[in-house]
Amino acid sequence: MIVWSKSASFRHCRASPVTKHTPRARLVSNSRPFRRAEEIIDAAARVFAERGYHGASTQDIADVLGMRQASLYYYFASKEAALELVCARGVEGHAEAAEAIVAGLDPPLGKLAKLIAAHLAPNATKRDYVKVFINERRYLPTASRRRIGRVSRRIEGNFERVIQAGIADGSMRRDIDPHLAMLSVLGLCNAVINWRRADQAMAVDSIAAQFATLLADGLATNCKRRPRKGL
Amino acid sequence: MIVWSKSASFRHCRASPVTKHTPRARLVSNSRPFRRAEEIIDAAARVFAERGYHGASTQDIADVLGMRQASLYYYFASKEAALELVCARGVEGHAEAAEAIVAGLDPPLGKLAKLIAAHLAPNATKRDYVKVFINERRYLPTASRRRIGRVSRRIEGNFERVIQAGIADGSMRRDIDPHLAMLSVLGLCNAVINWRRADQAMAVDSIAAQFATLLADGLATNCKRRPRKGL
Amino acid sequence: MIVWSKSASFRHCRASPVTKHTPRARLVSNSRPFRRAEEIIDAAARVFAERGYHGASTQDIADVLGMRQASLYYYFASKEAALELVCARGVEGHAEAAEAIVAGLDPPLGKLAKLIAAHLAPNATKRDYVKVFINERRYLPTASRRRIGRVSRRIEGNFERVIQAGIADGSMRRDIDPHLAMLSVLGLCNAVINWRRADQAMAVDSIAAQFATLLADGLATNCKRRPRKGL
Amino acid sequence: MIVWSKSASFRHCRASPVTKHTPRARLVSNSRPFRRAEEIIDAAARVFAERGYHGASTQDIADVLGMRQASLYYYFASKEAALELVCARGVEGHAEAAEAIVAGLDPPLGKLAKLIAAHLAPNATKRDYVKVFINERRYLPTASRRRIGRVSRRIEGNFERVIQAGIADGSMRRDIDPHLAMLSVLGLCNAVINWRRADQAMAVDSIAAQFATLLADGLATNCKRRPRKGL
DNA sequence: TATGAATGAGCGTTCATTCAT
DNA sequence: TATGAATGAACGCTCATTCAT
Numbered sequence: 001m002i003v004w005s006k007s008a009s010f011r012h013c014r015a016s017p018v019t020k021h022t023p024r025a026r027l028v029s030n031s032r033p034f035r036r037a038e039e040i041i042d043a044a045a046r047v048f049a050e051r052g053y054h055g056a057s058t059q060d061i062a063d064v065l066g067m068r069q070a071s072l073y074y075y076f077a078s079k080e081a082a083l084e085l086v087c088a089r090g091v092e093g094h095a096e097a098a099e100a101i102v103a104g105l106d107p108p109l110g111k112l113a114k115l116i117a118a119h120l121a122p123n124a125t126k127r128d129y130v131k132v133f134i135n136e137r138r139y140l141p142t143a144s145r146r147r148i149g150r151v152s153r154r155i156e157g158n159f160e161r162v163i164q165a166g167i168a169d170g171s172m173r174r175d176i177d178p179h180l181a182m183l184s185v186l187g188l189c190n191a192v193i194n195w196r197r198a199d200q201a202m203a204v205d206s207i208a209a210q211f212a213t214l215l216a217d218g219l220a221t222n223c224k225r226r227p228r229k230g231l
Numbered sequence: 232m233i234v235w236s237k238s239a240s241f242r243h244c245r246a247s248p249v250t251k252h253t254p255r256a257r258l259v260s261n262s263r264p265f266r267r268a269e270e271i272i273d274a275a276a277r278v279f280a281e282r283g284y285h286g287a288s289t290q291d292i293a294d295v296l297g298m299r300q301a302s303l304y305y306y307f308a309s310k311e312a313a314l315e316l317v318c319a320r321g322v323e324g325h326a327e328a329a330e331a332i333v334a335g336l337d338p339p340l341g342k343l344a345k346l347i348a349a350h351l352a353p354n355a356t357k358r359d360y361v362k363v364f365i366n367e368r369r370y371l372p373t374a375s376r377r378r379i380g381r382v383s384r385r386i387e388g389n390f391e392r393v394i395q396a397g398i399a400d401g402s403m404r405r406d407i408d409p410h411l412a413m414l415s416v417l418g419l420c421n422a423v424i425n426w427r428r429a430d431q432a433m434a435v436d437s438i439a440a441q442f443a444t445l446l447a448d449g450l451a452t453n454c455k456r457r458p459r460k461g462l
Numbered sequence: 463m464i465v466w467s468k469s470a471s472f473r474h475c476r477a478s479p480v481t482k483h484t485p486r487a488r489l490v491s492n493s494r495p496f497r498r499a500e501e502i503i504d505a506a507a508r509v510f511a512e513r514g515y516h517g518a519s520t521q522d523i524a525d526v527l528g529m530r531q532a533s534l535y536y537y538f539a540s541k542e543a544a545l546e547l548v549c550a551r552g553v554e555g556h557a558e559a560a561e562a563i564v565a566g567l568d569p570p571l572g573k574l575a576k577l578i579a580a581h582l583a584p585n586a587t588k589r590d591y592v593k594v595f596i597n598e599r600r601y602l603p604t605a606s607r608r609r610i611g612r613v614s615r616r617i618e619g620n621f622e623r624v625i626q627a628g629i630a631d632g633s634m635r636r637d638i639d640p641h642l643a644m645l646s647v648l649g650l651c652n653a654v655i656n657w658r659r660a661d662q663a664m665a666v667d668s669i670a671a672q673f674a675t676l677l678a679d680g681l682a683t684n685c686k687r688r689p690r691k692g693l
Numbered sequence: 694m695i696v697w698s699k700s701a702s703f704r705h706c707r708a709s710p711v712t713k714h715t716p717r718a719r720l721v722s723n724s725r726p727f728r729r730a731e732e733i734i735d736a737a738a739r740v741f742a743e744r745g746y747h748g749a750s751t752q753d754i755a756d757v758l759g760m761r762q763a764s765l766y767y768y769f770a771s772k773e774a775a776l777e778l779v780c781a782r783g784v785e786g787h788a789e790a791a792e793a794i795v796a797g798l799d800p801p802l803g804k805l806a807k808l809i810a811a812h813l814a815p816n817a818t819k820r821d822y823v824k825v826f827i828n829e830r831r832y833l834p835t836a837s838r839r840r841i842g843r844v845s846r847r848i849e850g851n852f853e854r855v856i857q858a859g860i861a862d863g864s865m866r867r868d869i870d871p872h873l874a875m876l877s878v879l880g881l882c883n884a885v886i887n888w889r890r891a892d893q894a895m896a897v898d899s900i901a902a903q904f905a906t907l908l909a910d911g912l913a914t915n916c917k918r919r920p921r922k923g924l
Numbered sequence: 925t926a927t928g929a930a931t932g933a934g935c936g937t938t939c940a941t942t943c944a945t
Numbered sequence: 946t947a948t949g950a951a952t953g954a955a956c957g958c959t960c961a962t963t964c965a966t
Contacts, residue, residue, distance in 0.1 A: 036946085054747030055832060057939060070942080071947045079940065135828075139748060183892055187884025188877055195876055202873060267950085285516030286601060289936065301937080302951050310936065366597075370517060414661055415650055422649025430645055498925085519960060532963080533926045541961065729929085751957060763958080764930050772957065931963080938956075945948085 040065060040075040045086045045128035053083055053136040083136060084144040089126065090133025091151045094119065098158035108166030112185070115159055119189050123200070131193045156182055271296060271306045276317045276359035284314055284367040314367060315375040321357065321364025322382045325350065329389035339397030343416070346390055350420050354431070362424045387413055502527060502537040507548045507590035515545055515598040545598060546606040551588065552595025553613045556581065560620035570628030574647070577621055581651050585662070593655045618644055733758060733768045738779045738821035746776055746829040776829060777837040782819065783826025784844045787812065791851035801859030805878070808852055812882050816893070824886045849875055 043064040047056045058079055062069040076082040097118045101111055122130050137148055160182040166172030192200060274295040278287045289310055293300040307313040328349045332342055353361050368379055391413040397403030423431060505526040509518045520541055524531040538544040559580045563573055584592050599610055622644040628634030654662060736757040740749045751772055755762040769775040790811045794804055815823050830841055853875040859865030885893060 052745070052747060052832070054745055058941090059939080068948055069940085070949075073941070074946065139745065177895070180892065180895060183888055184881055184884075187888075188881040191876075191880025191884055195880075199873065199876055202870070283514070283516060283601065285514060288934080290934085299952055300935095301939090301953075304937065305950065370514065408664070411661065411664060414653075414657055418653025418657075419646055419650040422645075422653055426645055426649075430642065433639070433642060520962090521960080530927055531961085532928075535962070536925065750955080752955085761931055762956095763932075763960090766958065767929065927966085929964090931961105933960090933962105935959075936957095939954090940952105941954105942952080943950090 037075055040072065041082065041085050041089070042128075044076075044082045045089070045126075045132055048083065048086055048136055049128035049131040053079075053132070053139045080141050080144070083132070084140055084148070086129055087133045087137045087140060087144075087148050088151075090122075090129035090131075090137075091148065091155070094122065095151050095154040095158070098155050102158045102162060107171060108162050108169060109171050111162045112159070112166065115162060116185065116189060119155070119186070120192060123193055127193070134190050134193055156186065159185055268306050271303065272313065272316050272320070273359075275307075275313045276320070276357075276363055279314065279317055279367055280359035280362040284310075284363075284370045311372050311375070314363070315371055315379065317360055318364045318368045318371060318375075318379050319382075321353075321360035321362075321368075322379065322386070325353065326382050326385040326389070329386055333389045333393060338402060339393050339400060340402050342393045343390070343397065346393060347416065347420060350386070350417070351423065354424055358424070365421050365424055387417065390416055499537055502534065503544065503547050503551070504590075506538075506544045507551070507588075507594055510545065510548055510598055511590035511593040515541075515594070515601045542603050542606070545594070546602055546610070548591055549595045549599045549602060549606075549610050550613075552584075552591035552593075552599075553610065553617070556584070557613050557616040557620070560617050564620045564624060569633060570624050570631060571633050573624045574621070574628065577624060578647065578651060581617070581648070582654060585655055589655070596652050596655055618648065621647055730768050733765060734775065734778050734782070735821075737769075737775045738782070738819075738825055741776065741779055741829055742821040742824040746772075746825075746832045773834050773837070776825070777833055777841065779822055780826045780830045780833060780837075780841050781844075783815075783822035783824075783830075784841065784848070787815065788844050788847040788851070791848055795851045795855060800864060801855050801862060802864050804855045805852070805859065808855060809878065809882060812848075812879070813885060816886055820886070827883050827886055849879065852878060 040061075043061050047060045047064060050056070051060065058072055059069045061082075062072055065072075072082075076085065098115055101114045101118060104111065104114075106114060133148075137145065137152075140148060160178050163172060163176075163178040163181045163185075167174050167176070167178060271292075274292050278291045278295060281287070282291065289303055290300045292313075293303055296303075303313075307316065329346055332345045332349060335342065335345075337345065364379075368376065371379060391409050394403060394407075394409040394412050398405050398407070398409065502523075505523050509522045509526060512518070513522065520534055521531045523544075524534055527534075534544075538547065560577055563576045563580060566573065566576075568576060595610075599607065602610060622640050625634060625638075625640040625643045629636050629638070629640060733754075736754050740753045740757060743749070744753065751765055752762045754775075755765055758765075765775075769778065791808055794807045794811060797804065797807075799807060826841075830838065833841060853871050856865060856869075856871040856874050856878075860867050860869070860871065
């Protein structure tokens, strides 16, 4: 339940003001106390996604939760640790899903389509986490950036191997560089999370996946049209 | 007491563009014994009184308190907010006291004398606050200056109405302008706070009240001597 | 290239912007170059009067003049020096005028009325200077504050001596303290400069002088009404 | 003589209350060789690109330049103003180039390829500016974000209109949404700036343009292969 | 006579973090 | 599990002042 209580002009009371205007949503749980940790990192994801890591303060996170800034430190050791947590959750499962697809029996082009769809799926289910991973992971301290980086590379590897396989079996053009192709596909996929929500609503699920498929088609050999050289 | 402070209304995570904090005024009661907070605004009053608002730094206030300058911001949201707090306390009760007197049964001249005495009384009990109100309220940001200004006007109104009543019932000269008379009486009263301490010690409570009473007498009709030109 | 920036993208361009709104006044002389110094201290007086010494920046002064901040230092050695200049001009002549009146032949009550009128006269002719003297002289560095203080004391002395004379010759009540009476009269006179302009327009010249005369009347012995004791 | 000329927003000496500086946007031309200014915004671009707007401090910028941090403010009015300057330069010319291409005689697919190439070209010549525009423009204050936003929309409009033209003349599939296609193309293009430098070296100018061209091919109708579901 | 460029000092404020409770 | 109180560090910014020109 959400409770709006009155209190003082002091900073620490920020979360319980007597507001005159329509109150805004605050994330507060009164059931299932062991879920509290989830809520806290959820709030962090939300705030980091909205304002960027450096643009967000721990106070902002506390505000969303209706708790005091200091209390956050019961749940994470530092702001950077919170960022790593959010980023980690933002790629959680991506690599495994990709590997499962690559291990499957589809032809390379089919695999690529599936990889794209799988890569975009979490945009719908954990938007904020994915957005933070994409936009903010660069601000992680070296150690954890490397940890997260390993996951990124696993994902990229899967895309790249599929493209290589496509070139090898002749289903994709041989005039492309697999590495740059992979970067392009992922670049497009990752751009989606920053689209306006309305655009994204169309993209996530199906549409964007299909546009990505167009890219796969672009790579396909049975496309009569040749790229102009040296453009 | 009632205090207006700035505070954050966190806007629900919207996608980019990033929203900024646009703090809103909040009505906050601090009736419970926030002892430390009292000390802090006391120190602010002292320092503002001594050096003027712009001449005083928050560091000066912190020095008086023996705490770090940054720690002040736990107690007030901004230097300007501290000024408003001090100013508000500097006029607190003035208007109410004046209204009580005006509502009483004394004749206008008696009321005027009482108004003057009541107006000067706080000079003894909360010197710094009154001094800051008188000398520094002009540096308040527009919004709070207006709030404080409303109180000033209530006080002025009471003085003016009593003078009008005195003119109406014939106990005061009809050749004076009530508005200017009010300004003069208050001008003199408010000057006292800036006197040298030794002079003030005599003024506050009795002496200054007596001089002010002389002024009241100056306004009285039963004074034989007439001012020179066409007043 | 064309650039939109807040205020000025280049600080030094402040004085030559392309403004879209109705232009505001700037004090610029194109004749009599040797008068420039006058204009500069005039601008300082204006700005100090409006914003207070500490609330005003040298940039503010430069803005009024349409010149660069650094150029001011050709005319005065420091901001404090400018303040002293303005303050000095704010009391210039006051003491002499008062002394001339006191040396005259009027009876004490007449002298007091003349002193008041003379004291208020400069409010009309050099408002800003007087206002700065009254409100800001406390911020002068010790040395110059003492210099200016000597003038103040001369003025006060004249008022006080006249009151003493009035008491001595029986034309003023003997139950008043001449020192406090002097402070009261000057307190009222000095308050006028801070009144709203509309009020002041009435005060300066005649009305306020006449109210001050009321105070002299209040001090006069031929007033039947006695002050209540111990109010 | 006194001349009232247009300029600075100084408010003519009003009596208290004190007026504040309320700076207004001002149009300033800096066509003359403000060399140092160029260096300063170059440094800002570099630092913002490297660490992100909020991750970079003005001290960081000053360090790059070997000057004191305070001195920066001689060249720009605020950190935000510097960001806007950098962002503005990051898109400068993009819209015009795009419009020139669209106004040309090429068929839609050819125009699209040219648009892509033109859009990527500045990546090589003003990397930092473009990167800041793409990654950090969301942190601009509302007013300037809108100004910059107008340019973005012009660019997007050109891409979208070309795609619409392609659909209209049958050279591009009619089963695609022009808006999403535009977003995808630009999403991919804009991703390039964040690639590792080694990858980018290949992309900028030719390679990435070629991959983007592949995407254009993906959009072309003469591609036999159809995307799976109901596109 | 005035300016462009720069600076050192300091200011108000924010922020991540700590710690006793 | 959470908070009130406080802090050190740094941040963006302003300001009076200097100085070569």
